[in-house]
Amino acid sequence: MKVVGSSVQRSDGEAKVRGDAVFGADLAVPGMLHARLLRAPVAAGIIRHIDTAAAKASAGVRDVVTGADVLNERAGVAVFDNPLFATDYIAYEGEPIAAVVADTAEQAEAAIRKVELTIDAETPVATPGQALMSDARMVHPSWAEFGTVGGIDFNRDGNIVSQILLDPGDVDGAFKRADRVIEGVYQTPRQYQAYLEPKMALATFEAGRYTIQVSHQYPFRLRDRLAQVLDVPKSAVRIVGHHIGGGFGAKLDLALEPYAAVLARRARRPVMMLNNPEEERLTAPCRENATVKVRSAVLNDGTILAQDVDVVFDSGAYANNHPATASIPIFMFGSIYRVGTARIRNRMVYTNTAPTGAFRGVSGPYLVFAAERHMDQIANELGRDRREYRLAMLAEDGHKMLNGQALEELSILHKAFDLVEERAPWAEQGKGKLRGVGIAAAVWLTNPQPGQATVKLNEDGTLTVVTAATDSGSGAVTTGLRQIAAECLGISADAVTITMPDTDVAGFDAGSQGSRTTHVAGRAVYDATTGVREKVIEKAAAMLETAKEDLVIEDGVVHVAGVPEMSLGLADVAMAATFSQGPIAASGSYTTPPPPHDPSRTKGMLFSTWPTPTYHVHLAEVTVDAVTGKVTVERYIIAQEVGRTINPDAVKGQVLGGLAQGLGYTLWERVDIDAGRYVQRNFESHGLPLACDMPEVEFVLMENPEAAGPYGAKGAAEPSIVPVAAVIANAVSDAIGAPIDDIPITPEAVLDALERS
Amino acid sequence: MTADQPISVTCTVNGETQTLEVGAGETLLQTLRRRLWLTGTKEGCLEGECGACTVLIDGAPVASCIQSAAAVDGRDIRTIEGLSDGERLSPLQQAFLDHAAVQCGFCIPGMLMTLTALLEQQASPSREEVETALAGNTCRCTGYQQMVDAAMTAAGRERA
Ligand code: FES
Ligand code: FES
DSSP states (O other), X not given: OOSTTSXXXXXXXXXXXXXXXXXXXXXXXXXXXXXXXXXOSSSSEEEEEEEOHHHHTSTTEEEEEETTTSOOOOBOSSEEOBOSSOOSEEOXXXXXXXXXXXXXXXXXHHHHTTOEEEEEEOOOOOSHHXXXXXXXXXXXXXXXXXXXXXXXXXXXXXXXXXXEEEOOSOHHHHHHHOSEEEEEEEEEOOBOOOOSSOOEEEEEEETTEEEEEEOOSOHHHHHHHHHHHHTSOGGGEEEEEOBOSOOTTTTSSOSSHHHHHHHHHHHTSOEEEEXXXXXXXXXXXXXXXXXXXXXXXXXXXXXXXXXXXXXXXXEETSOTTHHHHTTTHHHHSSSSBOOSEEEEEEEEEEOSSOOOOOOTTXXXXXXXXXXXXXXXXXXXXXXXXXXXXXXXXXXXXXEEOTTXXXXXXXHHHHHHHHHHHXXXXXXXXXXXXXXXEEEEEEEEOOOOOOEEEEEEEOTTSOEEEEOOOOOSSSSIIIIIIHHHHHHHHTSOGGGEEEOOOBTTTSOOBOOSOTTHIIIIIHHHHHHHHHHHHHHHHHHHHHHHTSOGGGEEEETTEEEETTEEEEEEEHHHHHHHHHTTXXXXXXXXXXXXXXXXXXXXGSTTOSOOOOOSOEEEEEEEEEEEOTTTOOEEEEEEEEEEEOSSOSOHHHHHHHHHHHHHHHHIIIIIOOOOEETTEESOOSTGGGOOOOGGGOOOEEEEEEOOOOTTSGGGOOOOSSGGGTTHHHHHHHHHHHHHTSOOOBSSOOHHHHHHHHHHO | OOOOOOEEEEEEETTEEEEEEEOTTOBHHHIIIIISOOTTSOXXXXXXXXXXXXXXXXTEXXXXXXXXXXXXXXXXXXXXXXXXXXXXXXXXHHHHHHTTOOSSOSSHHHHHHHHHHHHHHOSSXXXXXXXXXXXXXXXXXXXXXXHHHHHHXXXXXXXX
16 A cells, blocks of 8 residues: 555645635635624523614614514424524523624624613523423423424423433343442533634625535535525535634534525625634533433442433533434443443433534543443442453443444454553552552444545546545545545545535535544545546556556556556546546445444434444543642553554544543533533633643554445544543542542542542 | 724834734734735634734734734734745744644644744754743644644754
8 A cells, every 4th residue: 555554744734834725714705794693692581672773874784684584493403493593582692683794894893782682681591400490491482393303303391402211121120139239420511612713604695596605514514504594495505615723513513604694695795704702602512511320230240230321411502413413322331341231311401501512522522431430430349450340341242232233343442452551551550649540441433424526537647536525624635535546546645636615516425523534435535536447447458458457557657567668647548538538537425334233222313323433442640739639641542443544644633632622621621601601701711721731642553444444444533532531530530549520620629539538 | 983093004024014004903913814915824712812823023922913013113023924935835834744733724823933933042942842832822633742743853853
């Protein structure tokens, strides 16, 4: 392999280090107007009156719209609960109420302040606990009338947006037979994605069609969602993607686009919208805050007869994509460790807070936190060594997850434990006062959703890959897909150009989420390039008057194997083909087929399988300062399985970046909510990790090529964040001799726990 | 209403003398992006905290989002667009590419300006000194290690 497995540089790298790369937020077009949103100043309230007269008369203002001026149907990805504008009541602080478009952003901002709002503030339903109380106010009084995708009912019930229950029926009996019942409650806060580029949208309306220029992770979903809220055919919307200044899940759904679209249509001028940093912080779809209760029925020999898991998480004011991912807990318990049987209940709950959403790893980081804190707890209560107990409980190849799907390669996880042990022998770690070690394991997935690619052979012998796959930084498009095409045809990665996403040009692609690009879009690119390769060989065979089987393509040259002089440059083949039978191009499409499972166990779940699993073991050694309570991560080891590495440096960058976000989530970052309102309202207060916060990291890459993936690649970018909170909390608990079951692990929390122990 | 009496400012930007009429409340970031179309300098937090808008004023890194444009009269300003020598990337820019230190890229102009200032003042910093110099620059993507590696390479202190 020449190109796959080497650290090819990203195609947008030079533009990015020169400052030439144009991000969405940098866009400008002639005649563009600027729009701003008036957002709700309170977390909950009844809107009595909205008076826009003064705003309309304000300098430079072209138009002011509220819910009364536009189609304002409730819409959504899963539950149709979210209108464009709040009209009768406010569901969260930051909810859009009106939009102003003016000649300049400053004029629009000034006019927004002139909209007169009369609101009767209400006491917000601030927490899931409050929302679930029997006398709780309904966040959405008309919840029962909301439509849902495909008419699925999601077991909605008042403030419960959706719930799943997997109950195999023999759980309570197992608890009766147990020697002991071990119980833990694990609490985690929200986490803000904190991408640096604010959300934006630049809309134009022309000849009956909307064009949205945007930095977005999933242009085709954006197209479909705009069609939904604007009530136009999908083909009436075109999404053109630009460089994305980070997303991490926050740029997967609608944000400013529908407002920009509506205003552009009304004004007959391009309309630019850009969130200011505070709006961004107040409305980003943070990872949800959650409480996970785990009970285990345990025998004295360590056998876990059953687990009973109860998850409650905070959806915020709207459902977002949560009902689709509600089933993830059924894959995070009983999958890698043998637990007999398990009952899993997951309820997502409306509150008067900003809607939560997707952040790298979705619910994985807190579910693994709960599962792996709980493993430590069981081991400690039984007096077993924490690593030895895990190995004793670790399942073998073919073990069935709770959905009935077999994990065929669990031996990779055993190997990962061994590789970590080689580098950091468990018995030697975490020794000494206020020093501790933690270990945790996880199985993660590769998002299976579809992708399409068209590959064209250009008349100079280079390739162009046409795809709507997006690169929000990972390099999966700008290195990975180019490398796959280059390897497949037999050219250098420099000879492969890849398009920016454009839904008018490229086929459907499910965007940058769940590490799917290299695996799924990569397979589509591989298949398309294989088609191009076949046509090249066929044409060259005719030109060289030789058999197709005798030809190879190397370094951009087609030649007879073993006879380098009998050769043709790809440019010659391309030119000859173009002007004889027509230009050479081919397409590929792929989506991961669902693995076999037991559908009777996943009734009502949109997401019923765990495709293309990857395996992970993390270990951390920490020290704790007894005076300040500060936790220092002294050593961090990651053993991660990726199928096949397409680009080693890019994979490393993803692993390190995910770890940094995981450490931030566990130790430093804050998203506190007080009476429905976010407490942290400036950049600094979020406590994002800095360069000096990062530990030395040892990274052990495990390769295990997967048959369906391009050159065996699985997903690699998302999962390094998943086990971090568990590992660090296990290590800190070990260091201080007291359990830490909540994050963030602040110095105050450490000092409190020290005092208790 | 702000009294928008324009203020005349003469400064050098990337080696060229510029005379600009700026507003009283205008930030240097706004001037660079809107008047000179130097959009390589990024708009992040607008609070002087994230570092995405870092430029060099007389060689020192400054958050241009909280720097008054009117106050740069007579000063020497360098932005990301002025970092390379024409076609040739600076050693630091090249090292960022070689170490795969660039992901989404939004923090990168600010990172490069801060590190350029560091390397101009201190030819051979330690890793700790590089990390300390980056205390005002946040990157959400990379976890920093490859950036620090790149800075060490640019400083001629390859990792052993
Ligand atoms: S934009 Fe200036 S420091 Fe963040
Ligand atoms: S590369 Fe994305 S923020 Fe640094």
